[in-house]
Amino acid sequence: MIKRFNQHIESQFNGLKQTSVLLAISGGLDSVVLAYLLKACDVDFEMAHCNFKLRGSESDADAIFVEKLAEALQVKLHLQNFNTEAYAKDQKVSIQMAARELRYHWFEELCQTFGLAYIATAHHAKDDLETFLINLSRGSGIDGLTGITAHNEQLIRPLLPFSREEILAYAEANEIKWREDSSNASDKYLRNHLRHHAIPAIEEAAPQFLNQFQKSQQHLKEVALLLEDYTAMLFSQIVNQSFKGYELSIQKLKQTPNTKAVLYQLLKDFEFTAWDDIYDLLDAEPGKYVSAKNHRLIRDREVLLLTEHKKKHEVVLWNEQDASLVLDNLKIKKEAVDQFSKTTATEAIFDKDQLDFPLKLRKWEEGDWFYPFGLKGKKKLSKFFKDLKYSTLDKESVWLLCNDQDIIWVVGARTDDRYKVTPNTSQFLKITAYYD
Structure with missing residues (x-):
């Protein structure tokens, strides 16, 4: 031996x-x-x-x-x-x-x-x-x-x-x-x-089972290598990498023979287990998703999005003396201005006397609501996002600017009507935000 x-x-x-x-x-x-x-x-x-x-x-x-x-x-x-x-x-x-x-x-x-x-x-x-x-x-x-x-x-x-x-x-x-x-x-x-x-x-x-098993397993290993090569070829045709993660084209997946087997090969290294649920995503409504330990597969409009789980964000305090903040995907700054002027989606102007510093920046949670500017009454953010056709990732990416417990700006989308400037406003605070 x-x-x-x-x-x-x-x-x-x-x-x-x-x-x-x-x-x-x-x-x-x-x-x-x-x-x-x-x-x-x-x-x-x-x-x-x-x-x-x-x-x-x-x-x-x-x-x-x-x-x-x-x-x-x-x-x-x-x-x-x-x-x-x-x-x-x-x-x-x-x-x-x-x-x-x-x-x-x-x-x-x-x-x-x-x-x-x-x-x-x-x-x-x-x-x-x-x-x-x-x-x-x-x-x-x-x-x-x-x-x-x-x-x-x-x-x-x-x-x-x-x-x-x-x-x-x-x-x-x-x-x-x-x-x-x-x-x-x-x-x-x-x-x-x-x-x-x-x-x-x-x-x-x-009696010869072990020897024959070893031969069969060698064949399996050769097939596995061949399958890896085939998967690598399909990857370049089906998968596109973006800032959101990996995007798998649903149309191209469905056009590929043995769609389920191909999807399994593309995703098998990401610790998914609910494979039937993953296959169902091909025909599911946008927003549906399947989770693994560290990743999610989300049905978007035309693609399946493979993303890492987002870490739970803590509330970020914005002190009055700090002119700007840089967060994960957001750059935000504030400045005093002399008067109200027309704003874009990336800008908001508030009555500074209504604000109690520090302001807070956080991500949305189920049950959140605000009073959208220009509308009467309050509205749940979930319904607001639905009206804007926000995807799951869009909702997770957006930041909320808060005064104490009140949401005063869904950053980049809409301010709160309660915090709008009025003819009595004497101090104007302009806030500008940019998403990466």
């Missing part, structure tokens, strides 16, 4: 022996064997062990075992204890996700601190098969079915071509000791259930 492993890392991880590697070592069979193989092939590496404090004395015994292993191999060891349960509770994630986030964040810190080029994990062929079946059960697209990658930027998986049976046989033949994780015996998690029941049953019926 040493010869095959050495040939594999030299062909697939060019220059690995000229760098330093951080090996994620749990003390289990796979990572321990990987440590021996790296040592046998003269790869310079250090080891990192995480004690997640989830299995009491068993976790502590794993750490002690790894310390002795590092001493035997004469390899530098990094140890870290984590309060995983507290982190999971604080971040509102599962224990598994918490452990993953904690260890990879720490691994990256170690690499930066000690100049290590790669992080090596001991994933093998059976892990890849398990991941494939898990993703298959979740309705994954082709990317999920291509499985675990051997080389993902800084992360490498040198054992991926080898089966667990090969790894076990090597360990037994060389009298290598390792630690058994008692949680691996539980069927609580889907991965363990597949490992203990589904995969053995499949391999009993089809």
